[in-house]
Amino acid sequence: KAGVTQTPRYLIKTRGQQVTLSCSPISGHRSVSWYQQTPGQGLQFLFEYFSETQRNKGNFPGRFSGRQFSNSRSEMNVSTLELGDSALYLCASREGVDGFTQYFGPGTRLTVL
Amino acid sequence: GENVEQHPSTLSVQEGDSAVIKCTYSDSASNYFPWYKQELGKRPQLIIDIRSNVGEKKDQRIAVTLNKTAKHFSLHITETQPEDSAVYFCADLNQGGSQGNLIFGKGTKLSVKP
Numbered sequence: 001k002a003g004v005t006q007t008p009r010y011l012i013k014t015r016g017q018q019v020t021l022s023c024s025p026i027s028g029h030r031s032v033s034w035y036q037q038t039p040g041q042g043l044q045f046l047f048e049y050f051s052e053t054q055r056n057k058g059n060f061p062g063r064f065s066g067r068q069f070s071n072s073r074s075e076m077n078v079s080t081l082e083l084g085d086s087a088l089y090l091c092a093s094r095e096g097v098d099g100f101t102q103y104f105g106p107g108t109r110l111t112v113l
Numbered sequence: 114g115e116n117v118e119q120h121p122s123t124l125s126v127q128e129g130d131s132a133v134i135k136c137t138y139s140d141s142a143s144n145y146f147p148w149y150k151q152e153l154g155k156r157p158q159l160i161i162d163i164r165s166n167v168g169e170k171k172d173q174r175i176a177v178t179l180n181k182t183a184k185h186f187s188l189h190i191t192e193t194q195p196e197d198s199a200v201y202f203c204a205d206l207n208q209g210g211s212q213g214n215l216i217f218g219k220g221t222k223l224s225v226k227p
């Protein structure tokens with residue numbers, strides 16, 4: 001099976017703009033989680049979607065949002081970008097909420113100028 | 114909330130030596146403990162995982178041990194090779210709980226010197 005894919009791989013935005021990132025899970029996987037990775041904070045959980053519903057959410061401001069489509073593909077959106085939003089955004093998929101193993105995509109490197 | 118502490122933050126070993134990375138967790142309901150390896154510029158790759166009903170698991174040169182009483186788990190890499198150089202992350206999960214997301218340690222940068 002093809003692995004988790006993410007687009008775009010790199011993005012450069014300026015403060016105040018918004019951005020949308022996309023994640024396609026492994027075929028058959030219905031759960032998608034998003035993580036933010038920064039040198040200072042490490043890997044932090046943003047939110048998880050399953051069957052088009054947000055299952056749980058990490059401790060991030062409301063500027064961070066997401067959604068999931070009927071084919072399990074997921075998008076996350078960040079509005080009113082801040083310099084501190086510069087990070088690697090990773091998504092991970094697993095078969096379902098009862099599944100243990102999460103497989104990561106290559107990530108989207110977001111730089112906010 | 115749940116917290117995972119990982120030590121050391123950096124580890125340098127000679128090729129052929131063993132490397133040990135330790136993590137402690139706080140949620141006694143955690144029942145799944147994966148380890149990920151992340152090479153520079155690449156995605157985290159699962160290298161081994163263990164569930165709470167098992168005390169030890171091995172896969173060739175890699176092993177993980179779990180002590181539920183003390184709430185800590187460790188990654189052991191034997192006969193290290195230069196290609197083992199990477200950042201390693203431990204994580205835990207309370208599968209079946211209300212928060213089914215991975216909580217990660219801060220990572221250990223392992224350098225294997227030839």
